[in-house]
Amino acid sequence: MEKLLTFIVLGLVFVSTAESRDYKSYKEQIPYSAINCRKHVAYLTDFGGKGDGVTSNTAAFKAAVDSLSKVASDGGALLVVPPGKWLTGTFSLASHFTxxxxxxAVILASQKESDYPLIDPLPSYGSGRDAPGKRFSSLIVGTNLTDVVVTGGNGTIDGQGEIWWKNFKAKKLKHTRPYLIEILHSTQVQISDLTLxxxxxxxxxxxxxxxxxxxxLTILAPVTVPNTDGINPDSCTDTRIRDSYVVSGDDCIAVKSGWDQYGIRYAKPTERLSIRGFTCISPDSAVIALGSEMSGGIRDVRAEGVRALNSQSGIRIKTGAGRGGYVKDIYVRDVEMDTMKYVFWMNGDYGSHPDPGFDPKALPEITNINYRDMVGKNVTIVGSLSGIKGDAFTNICISNVTAELVAEKKKGGKGLLFGDEKAKKLPWSCVDVGGVSSKVTPKACPELVxxxxxxxxFPSDTLAIDEVELKKCFVQA
Known part of the structure; x- marks a missing residue:
């Protein structure tokens, strides 16, 4: 093994045709898509990894990434996680690395707190989300990287979060829970073809x-567990989310950019975000949420081809006094929904602050919000739009939207209501908002003229990130 590691450091072994001694039986050339293909290939077993579901592989992952990072400038490196169950704590990625x-294969997250080092809160948050102060490092992390890929043949990364959920609900955790994958301050990032x-x-x-x-991506979490968001682009520029499926107890996609005074000060928005071909199930949360941490700003979000099933809300904007920032230039079209409490939901009274130091006079700007070409079935409320007194949400446009209201039982439990007098009072509620509507059924509130x-x-131009074509690569596994 020492001799093998020496070869790795020298970059003389693990070319694209290399094969692990422990996995010679897996000789299939498997295609995958990536930002860049890699010249050097190694296997976790080459670093002492054991896929028995019991042995810790934290040291093996760290040794593999450390060794393979040395050939980053020579065509980059790919680490294969072979068939098996690979238990591990936190480990970091590298540049020009896949x-x-x-x-x-299943990467199993350790359930021991000691396997997740404590790190500082994000500078745009100023505090952990679950508790003040530090937070646990995520399972797979990367910082200040260029050209990093996490992908597979739909292999699985299992966070084994049950013990964390239990302790969180029991208020036994002193720090914020780890995430599954968190990449910071990096460019050319790809996360694809996995079950999380x-x-x-x-x-x-x-x-x-x-x-x-x-x-x-296929992302699965119990719908009864809070804060198991699917995909959270946070203060990111030029991002695309494609052809993914999320079942969650929280928002399927939550677009963020910092929290109150810390986000305002950090001033890094999320902008130029493209979402296509996305499906969500989230009975207690949103399909796409903008906020609530949006103090650095959210701008130019384009979503289309969205499917929602049994979810609390379709498109939701969450903000409040103290947030500052803005949510503007939002474009959504071609959305199909079935069994929804809300189609459109905007909250200007969303609380939750990192500490008492926020400025209640820091009011958000919510403007140029565009929704069109949507169909909903079994809908309870079409729109609940609440701005902030003295800080109305403006230039809201909703067109070509049809929602069929859910059947409700009449008083006494006899019969059903299908859009009768009771249902007609429920579809819309609007305050401190303004804009226009066209061809909306049931008819929108008067505030939307x-x-x-x-x-x-909906913009006619194409974002640069949408034009990026992934390369066809091969791995022997």
Whole structure:
């Protein structure tokens, strides 16, 4: 093994045709898509990894990444996680590096707090989300990286979050729970072709990143567990989310950019975010949430081809006094929903502050919000739009939207209501908002002035991140 490690450091072994001695039977050349292919390939077993589901592989992952990072400038490196169950605590990634999880492999997150080092809160948050002060490091992390890929043949990363959820509910945790994947201050980031399950908290959290590609993820968490968000782009520029499926107890996609005075000071918005081909189930939260931590600003979000099933709300904006920042230039179209409490939901009274130091006079700007071409079935409330007194949400446009209201039992439990007098009072509630509506059924609230022929805006240009084409690569596994 020492001799083998020496070869790795010298960059003389593990070319693209290399094979692990322990996995010679796996000779299939498996295609995968990536920002860049890699010249050097190694296997976790080459660093002492054991896929028995019991042995800790934290040291093996760290040794592998450390060794393979030495060939980053020579065509980059790929680490294969072979078939098996690979228990591990926190480990970091490297630049010009790909982590490939075989379709029969499962990375199991350790349930020991000691396997997750404590780190400082994010500068744009000023505090942990669960508790003041420090937070536990995420399972898979990366900071200040260029060209980093986490992908596979739909292999699984299991956060084993049950013990974390239990302790969180019992208020036994002194620090914020770990996330599953968190990449910070990095560019050219790809997370794709994986099944992610049971994270202690958020599943995918790119933060302060540029050029982020998130594609073909299946994310599964119990719908009864809070804060198990699916994908949370946070203060990121040029991001695309494609062809993914999330079942969660919280927001399927939560777009963020910092919390109150810390986010205002850090001033790094999320902008140029493209979402296509996305499906969500979240009975207690949103399909796409903008906020509530949006103090650095959210701008130019484009979502289309969205499918929602049994979810609390379709598109939700969450903010409040003290947040500052803005949510503007939001464009959503081609959305199908079935069994929803809300189609549109905006909150200007969302609380939750990192500490008492926020400025209640820091009011957010919510403007140029565009929703069009949507269909909903079994909907309880079409729109609940609440701005802030003295700080109305403006330039809201909703067009070509049809929602069929859920059947409700009449008083006494006999019969059903299908849009009768009781249901007609429920579909819309609006205050401190303004804008227009066109071809909306049931008819929108008076604050959204009805006009006959309006098609709400959706940009005709193409974002640069949408034009990025992944390369076809191969791995022998």
């Amino acid at each position: 982590l490939y999880v075989h379709k029969k 399950t049971n994270s202690p908290s958020w599943h995918v959290h790119p933060t302060y990143c540029t050029h982020v590609i998130i594609e073909r 009805e006009k006959e022929e309006v098609n709400c805006a």
